[in-house]
Amino acid sequence: MTTFKRTLALAAALTVTAMPLAAPAMASTSGTTDLSASLTQLNDSGVTADVTGSVDGNEVTIEITPNGLLADAPHAQHIHIGGTNSCPSPDQEGSGADGALQVTDAAGSYGAIAVSLTTEGDSSADSGLAVDRFPVGDASYSRTLEVSDEVAAQIAAGDGVVVIHGVDLDGSGAYDGDVMSDLDPSLPEEATNPAACGTLDVASMAMPGGGVDTGVGGTAGDSSLTYVVGGAALAAAGAAGVVLLRRRTAQDS
Amino acid sequence: MTPTARTATVGPVARALQCTAAATAVALSSALVLGVQAGRADEAPATASAALVQASSSHHGAPPAAVTGDGPQTASPADGPPAPGAEAHDHGDLEVTVMLGADGTTEVLGPVRSGAFISFVNHTPTDQVLSTSDGALVVEVPLRRLVTVQVPDAADTYELVSSTDPTVSADLVVTSSDALPR
Numbered sequence: 382m383t384t385f386k387r388t389l390a391l392a393a394a395l396t397v398t399a400m401p402l403a404a405p406a407m408a409s410t411s412g413t414t415d416l417s418a419s420l421t422q423l424n425d426s427g428v429t430a431d432v433t434g435s436v437d438g439n440e441v442t443i444e445i446t447p448n449g450l451l452a453d454a455p456h457a458q459h460i461h462i463g464g465t466n467s468c469p470s471p472d473q474e475g476s477g478a479d480g481a482l483q484v485t486d487a488a489g490s491y492g493a494i495a496v497s498l499t500t501e502g503d504s505s506a507d508s509g510l511a512v513d514r515f516p517v518g519d520a521s522y523s524r525t526l527e528v529s530d531e532v533a534a535q536i537a538a539g540d541g542v543v544v545i546h547g548v549d550l551d552g553s554g555a556y557d558g559d560v561m562s563d564l565d566p567s568l569p570e571e572a573t574n575p576a577a578c579g580t581l582d583v584a585s586m587a588m589p590g591g592g593v594d595t596g597v598g599g600t601a602g603d604s605s606l607t608y609v610v611g612g613a614a615l616a617a618a619g620a621a622g623v624v625l626l627r628r629r630t631a632q633d634s
Numbered sequence: 635m636t637p638t639a640r641t642a643t644v645g646p647v648a649r650a651l652q653c654t655a656a657a658t659a660v661a662l663s664s665a666l667v668l669g670v671q672a673g674r675a676d677e678a679p680a681t682a683s684a685a686l687v688q689a690s691s692s693h694h695g696a697p698p699a700a701v702t703g704d705g706p707q708t709a710s711p712a713d714g715p716p717a718p719g720a721e722a723h724d725h726g727d728l729e730v731t732v733m734l735g736a737d738g739t740t741e742v743l744g745p746v747r748s749g750a751f752i753s754f755v756n757h758t759p760t761d762q763v764l765s766t767s768d769g770a771l772v773v774e775v776p777l778r779r780l781v782t783v784q785v786p787d788a789a790d791t792y793e794l795v796s797s798t799d800p801t802v803s804a805d806l807v808v809t810s811s812d813a814l815p816r
Contacts, residue, residue, distance in 0.1 A: 454782050455753060484725075494725055509725030512780065513743070517751045556780040565728045567755055572780040 413437045414537040420579035426548045428577040436537040445522040452518040456547040463492020466540045468578035477570045478560040485563050491542040541581035548576045730755050745807040754781040764794040
């Protein structure tokens with residue numbers, strides 16, 4: 382193989398190796414970050430939900446398809462940010478009736494309300510208890526909301542957690558019971574206790590041709606690790622390529 | 635071997651590619667350093683988040699006492715002085731379409747769309763049953779409940795009056811779906 386061909390081969394190899402690192406950079410510069418979440422039950426609610434969405438500047442688009450929510454009842458839903466940016470264990474108990482997990486019991490996991498996923502009007506944390514502006518039963522949800530720069534950046538970094546509230550703990554078919562909500566003492570806890578939770582992950586990007594999963598998803602920490610490890614590997618590959626070229630060039634001469 | 639000999643062997647295109655490879659290596663090394671720095675920067679928000687949780691805990695942290703008394707509970711977490719960081723964990727005030735107030739007044743948020751689901755909360759001293767005179771709409775609103783009903787499809791003003799306390803009433807305006815902006 383001639384020096385020219387070897388050089389071309391090394392350059393091609395270096396380029397291919399660099400693509401996984403370049404992909405997240407390309408995604409971040411495109412302006413849109415895709416999101417996804419798979420919500421699982423809390424409080425033995427049996428509720429699940431699929432969430433997709435995106436962040437584009439200050440606009441956050443969220444689509445939710447829930448299953449198993451109490452019918453004909455409103456279900457508050459929010460993007461929480463803070464705590465450990467995670468969901469509590471599904472079997473975690475709290476301070477509600479018979480150990481029911483109340484909203485603030487899990488604040489250490491999912492933090493505070495950052496966005497109220499209302500059907501209309503305001504979507505700030507101030508609308509966290511805007512009962513009649515949340516979807517009813519298993520109604521699907523889709524809305525594009527405007528958020529602050531800080532919230533948009535945190536969601537794009539994978540820090541968001543989607544929580545759907547409202548659990549019929551006693552199976553009565555309504556929000557009732559003797560234990561009241563930790564958010565508003567005029568409401569039964571069933572109206573506000575979390576029913577399902579899922580981390581709002583940054584969607585992974587598949588490489589063209591279905592080859593390599595870039596592994597962009599996960600938390601901000603995971604993303605940083607990807608950059609560090611990828612950068613180290615590519616730097617080593619580049620340096621090795623240069624050394625090899627020089628050696629072979631010297632041998633040829 | 636001399637530098638002159640090497641220059642004579644390697645063509646200009648190959649030399650250019652070598653230079654590109656070397657430059658790429660340098661750039662990627664720089665990226666590695668930036669990546670490490672970015673990783674350190676990511677730790678700062680995590681610390682801030684931890685502080686937020688601590689602040690939030692001071693707002694709602696203590697397990698709330700279970701309210702099981704018979705009387706209506708009208709106190710709101712927003713009534714007291716906010717704890718440090720309380721704004722960061724704000725959930726706003728309770729907002730329902732019809733709020734039966736403790737002082738006998740009834741707050742109705744405004745017109746609602748036909749067929750919409752609306753909620754009632756009762757802050758009066760006793761359970762209430764609201765109904766229209768013709769019985770077209772009857773809503774039982776016990777204490778300590780969040781009652782949600784679907785309003786009729788027919789656009790109209792429904793005058794709801796309590797059967798147990800005639801001073802408790804609410805005029806519910808139902809409009810066509812197109813009449814209200816979303």
